[in-house]
Amino acid sequence: MIPNQWYVVLDAAEVSKKPLGVKRFGVDMVFWRDAAGEIACQVDKCCHRGVRLSLGEVKGGCIECPFHGWQFDRAGQCTLVPSNGKNARIPKKFKVQSYPVREAFGWIWLYWGEVEDEQTLPDIRYFKTLQDPRFRSGTFQELWPVHYTRSVENQLDVTHLAFTHAKTIGNPKKPIVDGPLFDWIDEDTMRFFPVTQPDVGNVAKKADEIDMSKVRGFLDFRFPNMWQLCISEKFINFAAFVPVDDEHCITYIRVHQRFFPVPILGDWLVSVMNIFNRRVLGEDRRMVVSQRPIRSELEMDELLVQGDRPITEYRRRRQELKDAAAEGRAPSSIAGKTNGPKDDDGTRSTTAMEEVLAGEDTTA
Ligand code: FES
Ligand SMILES: [Fe+2]
Incomplete structure (x- = not known):
């Protein structure tokens, strides 16, 4: 794979609020949209005990793992561990890897490569x-x-x-x-x-x-x-x-x-x-x-x-x-x-x- 490039990875019409589990670049990934329709992509594996997040559902701005209800935001950060209580502190390392994705021109694009700051990524050209x-x-x-x-x-x-x-x-x-x-x-x-x-x-x-x-x-x-x-x-x-x-x-x-x-x-x-x-x-x-x-x-x-x-x-x-x-x-x-x-x-x-x-x- 040529790194540090925007790749077309999906037809935009394929991604809805229902999480979509697909393999890209040899990685099982989950694509989903939050309530505002913004696209997100993570490794399709819950960091708690390894269940596929694509089996879960989107709740507000987060994807919820169906096994024990942990929730993750678009950046992959865990925002809720129900068994600890909604006011419990969540360690930073409770996180699933996310990928920079954009929706443009009727396609979903994924930046495959080193990313320090998503804001500095190059434009997508069509x-x-x-x-x-x-x-x-x-x-x-x-x-x-x-x-x-x-x-x-x-x-x-x-x-x-x-x-x-x-x-x-x-x-x-x-x-x-x-x-x-x-x-x-x-x-x-x-x-x-x-x-x-x-x-x-x-x-x-x-x-x-x-x-x-x-x-x-x-x-x-x-x-x-x-x-x-x-x-x-x-x-x-x-x-x-x-x-x-x-x-x-x-x-x-x-x-x-x-x-x-x-x-x-x-x-x-x-x-x-x-x-x-x-x-x-x-x-x-x-x-x-x-x-x-x-x-x-x-x-x-x-x-x-x-x-x-x-x-x-x-x-x-x-x-x-x-x-x-x-x-x-x-x-x-x-x-x-x-x-x-x-x-x-x-x-x-x-x-x-x-x-x-x-x-x-x-x-x-
Ligand atoms: S495996 Fe996902 S919440 Fe437990
Ligand atoms: Fe041909």
């Missing part, structure tokens, strides 16, 4: 493209028995389209992958462009040979676990790759469409799109759960080719972020790195769709 209020959206999730790095890389893989998805989003007549052109649009986000061609004796073009005026869609991967596929300005798929433990990952897919920006018809279209998305993800699943090893690393026994460049870029950056965290230093700068052609001012010329979707990301 793709600007998804902020259009006309979007109707719908979410589904799938649990796969793989390390989350494999799920991420599956969505960075351009060369599988003609094969794995020959019956859906891929074109078996276009196996050649030009580029892919990639561009680190900021320190955490890699954009890349899937361009495929028929094989009529040609070989894959280098990224700087691609005629970008004909390219429309693009994909963004943002560390640590977010991705978006911008098919058009009216149709965007978002994904979050949520680490459950070292051998399991939940992929959340949220489709956004504004062909019909209205409730009933719009939501019907969203469900149809997600039926299709599930089918596409099912095609991936067969392949990805069979990959060995189940976790990907920068140095591993695989032979990557030009078309795998987004995967190589991901592995390199992931390693750098992990190394930097381990060494207590800032990661090297990567924003602006691209294999694409550059304008006179040294920046890559953007496509028409990028122009339409350009803008500042939203923070929370």
Whole structure:
């Protein structure tokens, strides 16, 4: 896991006043909301005698363990030991570990890493493209028995389209992958462009040979676990790759469409799109759960080719972020790195769709 990052961990709609016990980062956690709807997260284990707090219930601003009624506030501090009396002093060490969590953009985010002061944590950034209020959206999730790095890389893989998805989003007549052109649009986000061609004796073009005026869609991967596929300005798929433990990952897919920006018809279209998305993800699943090893690393026994460049870029950056965290230093700068052609001012010329979707990301 890359430490010191905000991870998407749940769909916000999954957390209610009823405590929710789930595993994330290999830890059994309980998520709940207090009376004001504020989110909280603790280790799902009572510090009294080890019962799962997720079996309990929320009372006012606290979660109550069902075994002997101890209560804990959002910071995990015990506030009541009924057998001692409500006016009895409670030692500071009567506490369950809590994690910094926030609700933003319809997701629950958890900061995984060293936290001295929650007030000084960085902002959460979310793709600007998804902020259009006309979007109707719908979410589904799938649990796969793989390390989350494999799920991420599956969505960075351009060369599988003609094969794995020959019956859906891929074109078996276009196996050649030009580029892919990639561009680190900021320190955490890699954009890349899937361009495929028929094989009529040609070989894959280098990224700087691609005629970008004909390219429309693009994909963004943002560390640590977010991705978006911008098919058009009216149709965007978002994904979050949520680490459950070292051998399991939940992929959340949220489709956004504004062909019909209205409730009933719009939501019907969203469900149809997600039926299709599930089918596409099912095609991936067969392949990805069979990959060995189940976790990907920068140095591993695989032979990557030009078309795998987004995967190589991901592995390199992931390693750098992990190394930097381990060494207590800032990661090297990567924003602006691209294999694409550059304008006179040294920046890559953007496509028409990028122009339409350009803008500042939203923070929370
Ligand atoms: S085990 Fe939770 S109150 Fe006793
Ligand atoms: Fe796929």
